[in-house]
Amino acid sequence: AELNQGATRAMAPFANDCELERKVPCPEIGQGMIGLTAPEVLEIADDLRKNLPRSEVKRIRKLARENSQRIAQMDHEHYAAARIPCPLAGEHRVCCAYAGRPLRCRPLHAMMIAGGDEPGMTEGAARTDSYEQTVEQAVEAGLRHALRSTGLDANLYELNGAMAKALDTPDAAACWARGEGVFEECKRYR
Numbered sequence: 001a002e003l004n005q006g007a008t009r010a011m012a013p014f015a016n017d018c019e020l021e022r023k024v025p026c027p028e029i030g031q032g033m034i035g036l037t038a039p040e041v042l043e044i045a046d047d048l049r050k051n052l053p054r055s056e057v058k059r060i061r062k063l064a065r066e067n068s069q070r071i072a073q074m075d076h077e078h079y080a081a082a083r084i085p086c087p088l089a090g091e092h093r094v095c096c097a098y099a100g101r102p103l104r105c106r107p108l109h110a111m112m113i114a115g116g117d118e119p120g121m122t123e124g125a126a127r128t129d130s131y132e133q134t135v136e137q138a139v140e141a142g143l144r145h146a147l148r149s150t151g152l153d154a155n156l157y158e159l160n161g162a163m164a165k166a167l168d169t170p171d172a173a174a175c176w177a178r179g180e181g182v183f184e185e186c187k188r189y190r
Contacts, residue, residue, distance in 0.1 A: 007103055007139045011110035011132040024109045025093035030086055033079040035156035035189025036102040037143060042173045044097045045166035052096060060096065061167040063087040067160035072187060087163055103140050107132035156189035
């Protein structure tokens with residue numbers, strides 16, 4: 001939670017608390033393929049189980065599984081062209097796990113509250129040349145370094161496969177913390 005709050009604050013340093021709390025929907029074209037670390041996906045799965053009705057968690061799990069099978073052999077370009085629906089997209093395209101959404105999803109929020117409208121989006125992916133994106137990459141690099149230095153899994157995984165695995169495995173966080181390869185069969189991001 002502290003990492004997420006700090007990253008968001010760093011991406012939008014001049015935004016007030018009210019602006020930072022505003023929920024921003026994903027654009028119609030989505031944000032492309034999203035990579036995330038094991039702690040991120042575990043936090044999201046835990047948040048979904050605690051805060052959503054069981055039927056909504058079941059919908060997310062089912063769509064994540066279907067997407068994972070569909071994209072198994074896709075690269076970023078084909079993924080964007082296929083317009084894969086994010087399993088976390090809820091009503092009005094707002095993330096069902098907004099407070100704990102992936103680091104890679106946070107630059108969009110920061111760009112929108114800073115600029116007031118949807119940033120330049122191309123082929124389903126957020127701009128990669130923005131200050132916000134640079135902050136996200138630095139936070140992610142630091143997180144991955146910390147994970148590696150403690151001997152934990154520091155890989156980036158594609159959202160759909162990792163989300164399906166985390167939701168299918170009730171004790172995924174405990175297994176991962178013990179060093180078990182919970183996500184080793186999931187598609188890696190890049």
